[in-house]
Amino acid sequence: METSQTSKLADSRSKRKPPAQRSQTDPHGKGYQLKNISRAYKSWLLPYIKSRFRPGAFRPVLSFLFTDINCNLSCHYCYSKGKKIPGMTMEVAKDAVDWLESVGCKVLAYMGGEPLVRKDFIIELTRYAKEKGFFIYLPTNGILMDKAFIDEIGKAGVAAINLAVDSVEGYDGIPKALCRIQSNFEYLAQQQQKYGYLTFFNINITQKNIGDVKALTETAHEYGIGTDYHINEPPIIDYDSFEDLQDGAWITEKEVQAVDEVIDWLIKKNQQGYAMVNSLDHLQAMKRFIRHEWPPWSCRAGELSMIIRLDGSFAPCFELYGAEENWGNVYDGPQFDLAKLRNQKKECSPHCLSTCNYQINHYTRGMLYSLQWVAKHAYGNFLGTS
Numbered sequence: 150m151e152t153s154q155t156s157k158l159a160d161s162r163s164k165r166k167p168p169a170q171r172s173q174t175d176p177h178g179k180g181y182q183l184k185n186i187s188r189a190y191k192s193w194l195l196p197y198i199k200s201r202f203r204p205g206a207f208r209p210v211l212s213f214l215f216t217d218i219n220c221n222l223s224c225h226y227c228y229s230k231g232k233k234i235p236g237m238t239m240e241v242a243k244d245a246v247d248w249l250e251s252v253g254c255k256v257l258a259y260m261g262g263e264p265l266v267r268k269d270f271i272i273e274l275t276r277y278a279k280e281k282g283f284f285i286y287l288p289t290n291g292i293l294m295d296k297a298f299i300d301e302i303g304k305a306g307v308a309a310i311n312l313a314v315d316s317v318e319g320y321d322g323i324p325k326a327l328c329r330i331q332s333n334f335e336y337l338a339q340q341q342q343k344y345g346y347l348t349f350f351n352i353n354i355t356q357k358n359i360g361d362v363k364a365l366t367e368t369a370h371e372y373g374i375g376t377d378y379h380i381n382e383p384p385i386i387d388y389d390s391f392e393d394l395q396d397g398a399w400i401t402e403k404e405v406q407a408v409d410e411v412i413d414w415l416i417k418k419n420q421q422g423y424a425m426v427n428s429l430d431h432l433q434a435m436k437r438f439i440r441h442e443w444p445p446w447s448c449r450a451g452e453l454s455m456i457i458r459l460d461g462s463f464a465p466c467f468e469l470y471g472a473e474e475n476w477g478n479v480y481d482g483p484q485f486d487l488a489k490l491r492n493q494k495k496e497c498s499p500h501c502l503s504t505c506n507y508q509i510n511h512y513t514r515g516m517l518y519s520l521q522w523v524a525k526h527a528y529g530n531f532l533g534t535s
């Protein structure tokens with residue numbers, strides 16, 4: 150399978166023009182790298198340092214804003230599959246941005262569902278948040294993306310675009326395939342320097358696409374973009390009408406060896422300087438996680454990160470989107486009880502390898518780690534991280 154996916158990709162590569170920027174060790178200009186380092190310093194590191202000087206105050210560094218739960222695709226592993234729910238209103242969205250600004254948070258990550266089911270909404274909100282100095286992160290499956298949108302969102306000031314692509318050609322229940330978005334992906338990668346945003350492939354490693362991970366990683370590297378990997382996880386709590394617990398392509402015992410082999414390869418590539426969001430530590434942790442040998446860990450959800458739901462209410466993380474506990478909202482403020490949350494995490498964290506919360510934990514271990522996180526935004530190998 151891996152060989153056939155790699156050769157399909159090689160086939161499709163030979164039919165298209167080679168990408169514009171090239172030099173695997175330095176795929177981007179210095180101006181672009183410095184701009185990204187400076188933006189990461191202002192939006193990630195400074196707010197984090199400030200939060201450490203006010204330990205009693207709730208000052209998240211990263212907030213996910215669910216603009217829509219609806220989606221144009223139906224990935225079998227996802228809670229969004231088949232949902233039809235009205236999206237967040239612009240009023241709530243702007244109030245959420247204002248509230249985040251008031252608590253010193255400078256990283257606004259859209260989440261869904263698929264944010265591009267309402268492209269005009271996303272462009273307007275991006276302009277609004279950019280005016281306030283936010284680092285804006287847009288995850289998308291890319292299917293609804295076109296060149297006009299890429300130019301508009303680039304001009305609006307998006308900082309990072311996380312393009313979810315699980316395979317080269319797609320599988321039943323795994324519809325995010327590079328072949329469906331090839332020409333718009335190339336345009337997105339080409340426009341990085343012009344608009345100054347970062348681009349990543351976001352790859353969810355499932356039972357079905359293990360053989361595609363290397364090919365997608367090599368393509369990302371070839372185009373001068375980064376990568377971000379998740380292990381496909383069954384939901385921690387019951388979501389309304391989530392039907393695919395049996396059919397979510399979760400990693401089972403049968404796939405452990407193949408996943409191990411891919412992870413070892415990714416670790417080697419990370420060490421060679423391939424730009425990856427995941428720390429080496431997180432890649433290593435995946436091996437224990439798929440063996441169900443993962444111990445409780447210090448997740449900082451509800452402290453340094455949070456989510457804002459469609460109606461403006463808060464929760465610690467995606468995994469707890471459907472939980473009924475009251476954690477506050479944009480209008481009444483937060484109600485995260487840290488002692489209680491830490492207790493709850495003893496139960497949930499051994500079943501969760503949340504990529505974003507794991508990186509937050511890793512890169513806030515000490516100042517050198519935090520500087521490494523900032524350096525990652527240059528897409529180069531700085532301070533021993535790539």
Ligand SMILES: C[S@@+](CC[C@H](N)C(=O)[O-])C[C@H]1O[C@@H](n2cnc3c(N)ncnc32)[C@H](O)[C@@H]1O
Pocket residue numbers: 220226227228229260261262263264288289290311312313351352353379380381382383384
């Ligand atoms: C829910 S999607 C929303 C944004 C966009 N539609 C997308 O696909 O990226 C965000 C990320 O969650 C990941 N995701 C969804 N369900 C997951 C699961 N069961 N386990 C691990 N990651 C999952 C997706 O692969 C995607 O990278």
Ligand code: SF4
Pocket residue numbers: 220221222223224227228229230261262263290313325
């Ligand atoms: S993972 Fe993204 S693209 Fe797939 S169903 Fe969920 S929201 Fe849609």
Ligand code: SF4
Pocket residue numbers: 385448449450465466467468469494497498499501502503506
């Ligand atoms: S470990 Fe953290 S991210 Fe995972 S479910 Fe628990 S609180 Fe949420």
